[in-house]
Amino acid sequence: MATRGEFSSKFGFVMAAAGSAVGLGNIWGFPTQVASNGGAAFVFVYLVLTFVLAYPVLMAELLVGRYAKSNSIDAYPKITNYKKSAFLGVWGTLTVSSILAFYSIVGGWLMAWALHYFTSLIGLTAIAAWLVEFSFERNILFTVLFSILTLLIVRQGVAAGIERWSVRLMPILLGLMSILIVYVGLQRGASEGWSVFIFPNFSRVFDIDLAISAMGQAFFSLSLGVGTMLIYGSYLSKSENMVSIGALVALVDVGVAILAGALIIPAMYVAQASGVDILDGAGNLISGDGLVFTVLPALFDNMRGLASLVPIGFFTLLLVAALTSSISMLEVPVSYITERKSGDRAKACYWVAGAILLASLIILLNFDALFGLVVSLTTEYSQPLLGLFICVIVGWFWNRNQLLEEIRLGNPEIEITLFWKIWPVYLQFVCPLIILLLFYHSFQS
């Protein structure tokens, strides 16, 4: 078997894991959910669920990965001594591959839009117009290009590919975002957006549908359940303090989501101040692709001079965020095939990326029927359910002494902390209960 890759530094790991977590879910999904779920009420519930539910599950995945030091399909049997528990890894791998299939399509759109603003800037108007037309040719071309970018990075391996690129791309992302927030914040109308974003409408805080959306968003945003965090954990050295590293990743993820909200919600009100419609027929803020491909471009169209660089910056920001996530998704099946079958990473990359591209093609050919369906099945149902199974397997089937020993590695003082005393029992009882209750209510309502 080929030797396993490993992250070369703690910083590299945090950038890669935060890079996986920070993606379209933060910069697009989160503001969209805030817009359609009563502003700051959603922010509040999302924050609570991230810390009481998603962070504990993240820790479980990271610990399983580092203990097993293997791909996600072989990892669960190692902690349970029960071969059939491999189903969890298989299910996660299928889910993450389906997520990557739609994510690459969206990644392609972002490339096309970034290029659109660039080509219009240099006067290539016909090309610029084609780039934002929703055609099958454009969609497939850019899905392929996005997949090639993902593949090229993953092919280089853990330290030389994933880590090196995450360390470069994540600071670019934060820099671009800060510049855009300041720019938008100074425009007319921004302050109204800020107040929608900051002051919760408390009547919506106990809305069960809102909580379900927030749970899905929290699992998607932290890349949970599907083996991504598990595999990144498996590339981490036994001398690292997992509890604090996991907390850091969760904090960066939440921080970027909040920053994205602070960029996009005010941007919508700036758009409104310049005459753009930001409410739908029912009087709610426009969300989803209408927000990213209609409302914001209408705002961008008013920008002249130096400001015309803003949309290029914005779509590049989204693209960078998507790329650091897509590489983490591709790594899940690639690591399995490399470790179990060929030993040849490059070959595994070509096969897996080819198969996922085929899935993207099928989605594109049946766009109306499949796109929304795949998004909702994978992110709203599969990810939280996988999270539920992980809590059960780690909480109930992993030998408690082995589990505690894994937490202690790299962090001997942990025994006096609350995490040590509470987390294992919490994961066993409370997390599954919250997930089950939320699901139960969602089927009732």
Ligand code: PFF
């Ligand atoms: N966390 C990513 C985002 O917020 O866009 C999405 C994601 C990445 C989901 C990796 C699942 C995954 F395995």
